[in-house]
Amino acid sequence: MGNLIISGDNCDADNLTFKVVGDFGKWQLWISIYMAMIKLPLAWYQLNIIFMAPPQQFWCAKPESFAVWTDEDWRQICCPKNEEHPCLIFDPEILIFELNMDRSLIPLVPCPRFVYDNSVFNRTITSDWNLVCSKHWLIHFTQCVMMWGVLVGGIIFGVVADKYGRKYPLMIGITLQCTMSYICSITTSYWIFIINWSLLAVASGGIGIISFVISMEVVGGKWRTIMPIVYQLPFGLGNAVMAALAYWLRDWRKLEFALATLSSIYLIYWLLIPESPRWLLATGRNKKALEVLKKAAKQNNREKYYDAVLHNIIICKTRNRNDPGFIAFLRSENMRLKTLLLSLNWFFTGLAFYTFSQYLGLIGGNIFLAVAMSGFIYIAGGLTCILIITKAGRKTTIYIYQVISSLCFFFIILIPRDYYANDWPRLLFAGLGFAGLAGTVPALYLYTGELYPTLGRNAGVAGVTTFARIASMVAPAVVSLDDVRPDLPLILLTIVSAAQLVLLAPLPETKDRPLPDTLDQAEQFK
Template sequence: MNFDDVLSRIGGFGKFQKTLYVWICLPQILLAFHMLVSVFTGAVPPHLCRAAWPPAARPGPNLSFSLSVGPDASPDLSCAAPDTLPGVRLNRSATLALTEGSASRGCRGGWDFSKEVFQSTVATEWNLVCDNAKLNNIGSSIYMLGLLVGAVLFGALADKYGRRIIILIGLAVQATFGVGAAFAPNFYVYVLLRFVVGTTISAVIMNVFVLGTEWTGRKQRMLAGIITDYFFGFGYILLAGVAYFIRDWRKLQLAISAPGFLFIFYIWVLPKSARWLMAKQRKKEAMDLIRKAAIANGRPLAADFELCQEHKDLKDKAEENKYSVIDLVRTPKMRKQSLILFYLWFVNVLVYYGLSLNISDFGINIYLTQLIFGLVEMPARTITLFTLNRSRRISMFSFIAVGGLACLLTIFIPDELSVLRTVLAMIGKFGITASLSIVYVYSAEIFPTVVRQNGIGMSSMCARAGGVIAPVIYLLRSYSKGAPMVIFGLCPLLGAGLSLLLPETANKPLPDTIQDVERGMSSVDTEKMQEIHFQPCPRNSDVII
């Protein structure tokens, strides 16, 4: 038997796996909080320079003034001192009309921020507007850089030390530094603490996915990505409610971080990966876990059932061959598939966070938009359950193409039709969310066991590069307002074309070696390989490799 056959025998998705998925899914809620909280903690409310306002005429906390602008005055006044602009007259009778983002022109006394929506944000506390506005985007990019660093660092560590220990370390560090960010004394310390939190996001999100995949049977393994994604989507929705009731950024940061300490009980309940233990030649530990899973699933193994070692020559060869990320691009077929998957991860995350972190651009209430975008994730993930079993490749192509086309169409919608623009953005979010769910499953099935964690780690690194770039792309609005959405439209369309070059993996066995990928895995190939490479156990007929 290969390991997939073992899982079929003991139950590919029995009580043991269902319990495991409970432990895998719960942290996803907090991961969504950390990933998207900057939508609220980094928000920039309407603001005016307070330096030159006379005390009697200074705007209150809700900035209930209007500005009447003469023919020679700039229309963009949120960064300008009133006495520096010709033709400006104050009027108490109307609502403030202003736009954001111009360069500072003489504001030396700070800003008055509207408190109609937010009591406090990172931007209001540290004046991240006007000349300092770019720091907000840079801070988001540095956080995403943390995810990239975490993908590289913890991907390699997980292959060496195991998925479980890295998950436990990631959860502990995430809670500690997340709480620390709520008490940051300045913006730079805050960004540093968020950077560390970002590294732990990759540690957890990659390894819970791989752990679930490696314990799940062939027919049910697509659930490893989809089920956990549901809980991420639930966290997306729940964040809108939490942020609505907690409008001070420090309290909000504390509220999403402190519950992470509850995961300390994972030390006793989270299992190791038996497949990883077998790859590391830790036969006894793997056998103990397999027996435990079999009993939990109500399908106990015979008393004399045991793990058998591979043929000695193959074992020696495996020990001599130390796989690395270089092996992902060393051979022709593996190289082509790896590079395509790297790009698909990059573009999916680029567009996903490009849309998710800039919901204020669509002209609708920020809490409502967050809720809608979160709700869209549920049907997007659900529909993949019905399409993935038919074809991974066609599903990938279809959804990423829909996401790209919808984003591209938004550039033709005028600003006054904000509802229509939001609907198109929702369709784009729908397609990209479904595509992102699929690429997790697809990648785990294409990368062979010997480099699977390296492959997922490198893919995640490419994805995080997309996350780093996403906030920066919005700086292109100063040159062309539609530029970000053009990029978010064209890049997925290219990915759709490339996805057609990948192999179909639906209901196929997982490849274990790079040679499996090069020759093309099939059930016939698998049977032949077993006949050639594996010897039966001398004491019984049950063989596990």
């Protein structure tokens, strides 16, 4: 079953909407602000694993039989020198009687209880549920569940939003998100936490896709180039807000509760957000569309335009439209190549963005400063993207930001850790590198949308950006490579970012060129 559109020369949903409300006015401004601010909680939940499970020192708890020994002496006595983490210790029952015995003759036994360094964080999911040693993989699993849920949520809510409208699925997602966040903050079982965490992730994925669609559907003209970039900016602010809260609270449960409370403020959107008039017109709900457009026209001081197209809206009927699905692009030679290259680009972009976001805590000595600074520089990267992309074109803009990211990753590798105060040079390049990623994401999103035809653009963009979500699930494993070799994740990201420059080369520039409307036109777009 295809999507529904308005039939007749004068019944195009886009044309009718923008004839009434204009390309951009006060009505669109407020809706754009509301949708962009939704990026705050999306940043909180997609990246708060940084503060839920930060790098944290731990050691084996001292048995009562060693009470006369200091904690430091106990740690020196019990831990094998070749063990990076105290998962196995020398058998205390033998040590207590034969302290000077040859260690090679003393068997290693699992540590029965761990003690965690709480000098920076009072409580983490690592310390609450002992996610160390054989359970360490559960930290990566937690983030994988989040990103998998975001992917699934985008698909499920996207289908529901096409069928039942934008507003109600969006509000269901917001309600589910803050409710699950509250529940996550009080759960005492890791697996119950994961169940609620997955539901929160699905809600976040749905909120992300619907809010973006709304922000695109209410604006027209040049604003459809600008808004995809502006929409992304609060994501960086979300990072900074989260870092400030984490610094103040130092407890993952309190942080989660605080984020849930802030997320609950978005419930007021029930009163502030109208249904998308474009969706209402496209599905034949003309009466409801008239109500929304009348209020919008009044807010934009365009009542006279509303009266001029009123007759056309009333007589519009609907018919079926069959847009090409994602598989259709794989059957066409030119579009198959574009889709393959874009899929790889999105995978590498997602891998770099989510890996580096989680790796920030390992770059500088101050995790709060690193995350907050990256957030503010993310905003700067997005703002500069608007200026560059309108002058230099889509491909050139992506090239510029990818080169910046690659060089910054390389310089971070060269600068030794803990050599300068607060590791400020590494933090500086980390911020610049994150700015490069911040400019790459919106530019690549816009570029991707322009390479696919109008009929099937949603399917094409959704299909290739899925690979960024898949990459986000791989990101925690890449971060863990730092335990194998210091800065190994950065070496990998440097190679990946440089590889993207090669992958972009065969793709055409879209700036100042008429965009394809059909699959046939997209096939000839070179």
